[in-house]
Amino acid sequence: MSGDCCEHTLLVDDPRLKLVERAMKRLQYQPDALIEVLHTAQEAFGYLSRDLLSHVAAQLKLPESQVFGVATFYHFFTLRPKGEHSCIVCTGTACYVKGAGEILNTLEQAAGIKAGQTTADGRLSLGTARCLGNCSLAPMITIDDTVYGPEKPEGAVDKLNRLLEVPHEQG
């Protein structure tokens, strides 16, 4: 468990933590609201660190095992930091039938990582989705939440390269 999870010391005056605290207060610290709280936490921090999960468990008076159980059960939650940019290849049925596999292979080669991984420099996370519900655009990809489709392998790589050419935002 701890191997999959990143340590991250929480600071009391971290504004992101305040967002999470506010959400828990609004939901009256009800254990039933765990998934809502985790959504807020992931939105604020980008991922769920071990300390964050322990903190949520303590606040909602839930066993840590249950909080970890929920956080690892759902695909949406990630226990590792994501890259600066994200590219998701939809592998739903329509996209699959129309060649999503080829797009994914090409992107994996171009980025040098497998789906579900983040590049060593933290610039890019590559992922797949079960179906993003844009089947009429099949095969489709999203880059930082913008939808592109119907896509071709070369076009997808071009888009990714253009994105990564822009230097790091925070310098």
Place this chain on the structure above:
Amino acid sequence: MNRVELAELAETVTAQQQSCRLRLLVCCGTPCVAAGAEAVVAALREKLAALGNPADLELVGTGCQGPCSRGPLLTVLRPGQPEQVWQKTTPELAVSILEAELQQAPVPDENLLPADWPFFTRQTRLVLANSGRIDPENLEQYIACGGYESLAQVLHDMTPDQACDSVVQSGLRGRGGGGYPTGLKWQLVRKGSGSRKFIVANGDEGDPGAYMDRSLMESDPHRILEGIAIAGYAIGAEQGYIYVRGEYPVAAQRLRKAIKDAERAGLLGSRVLDSSFSFRIDIRIGAGAFVCGEETALLASIMGRRGQPRIRPPYPAEAGLWGCPTLINNVETFGNIPSIFSIGPQAFNAIGNGKSRGTKVFALCGEVVNNGLIEVPMGIPLREIVFEIGGGLANGAAFKAAQTGGPSGGCIPAEKLDTPVDYENLQALGSIMGSGGLIVMGEQSCMVDVARFFMEFCLDESCGKCVPCRTGTVEIYRLLSRICNGSASQRDLQTLEQLCQMVKDTSLCGLGAAAPNPVLSTLRWFRAEYEAHVSQRRCPAGVCTMDQLPLHLLGEQLLQRIAALRCDGEGY
């Protein structure tokens, strides 16, 4: 707001819309936005601003208009004239249409869709009646379409029992795939003991290749709220939840806004429409687990736990959320409810075929010319959907199969194209109606590979609680992989069939019980393709690469090598 005020508001807004000499409806569904709809809206807005924003010209950003692969779509409405729809609209084209209209010159017919286009004329739109016609974030436009009138009617003219009876009479069945009679379910929950009852609208659309629920929630959120509120009155609940899939942030945001607007207008919240009925709706966001489409897993997830199903009975109708009687219906089912009361249960029941009444929304995708969202009467032949509404296969390719029901469904072969599409007939073919994904596949799709694709999905999405599903899906996937890479034997094919039957019979919930369906249905209709993979080590569709050898061939090869080594002394 009371009933009279509701009717007055509907009249005022309708009159105002009719006084417009021109209404421009630009589809702002995700596919159209990806194709550039925002630029079209901006160009039209700029043009209207330049004209001084005249009151008789209206620009509306709507939800999904249907033929999603042809976006951006622009619908033009003029009082007393047939509407016109343009496909692949550019900002320049949109402005030139507007200019021509203003000068009463002939409009450009470039990209204009024909008025008798079967994609539109063959549909019967009840659930999608307002989709693509109204701004989904505008409550008044929904009211102008007769919105919340059904709720007012139920609250003021009917007892809860009468409301349940009407749904029974309509013949509506669950649109999430199961097909359980909705009215019966309502009556069960109504009779359930306990002072508190809950309603859950299942918007956790997990089937890959299906986006009906997403589109409905994004295009006409108030319709779902109205349907849930009617159900609340009918079964005696005061609280409802809509469980929205985590991948659909826009749907969640629109539903949230719709709830807030409806509460402010007195159409939800306490004393709805000045009656004694109070009802609240909250949104719950899913976190990405296909199994949460199963009702007991869905309930666990709403209560903040791992979405794992439990043994039924007790059914949620007796013991659901926090042990209270709970009504769970799909959002499309709730979308049907306002129509049942506006057109009357008899009229609703008059549409359809056999035991399947009303209409069904399908996401028509894959190798078909017209991709998009359609609503058709139950019992329509599959051929009509694929070849008339869908316009046949792209590039004139031959039809091979239609996949319905996603990972729980099956593939329908070409010889069954004339089957009426309804619950019973699809089941007889080894597929299911499912939530409404309909993927058309041509000759270049390998059926074994498709079955493997769905099995990979199921093994990944299995929650791990029961053994047949957790390990069975993995074993089936391994067998299918061997068939695809050329290393399977005839015996593997037999094992595959036995294993499928076992997983189907012994899994705890619907996910496992239905997971073998894609394999079983392709085995049934496309057995020759499996045989070709196994006995000839050949993929007829040319998809699979046969780079492995079956055991007996490996053995033979080994013997040959040994023999060669002995005879001529050459080593390997």
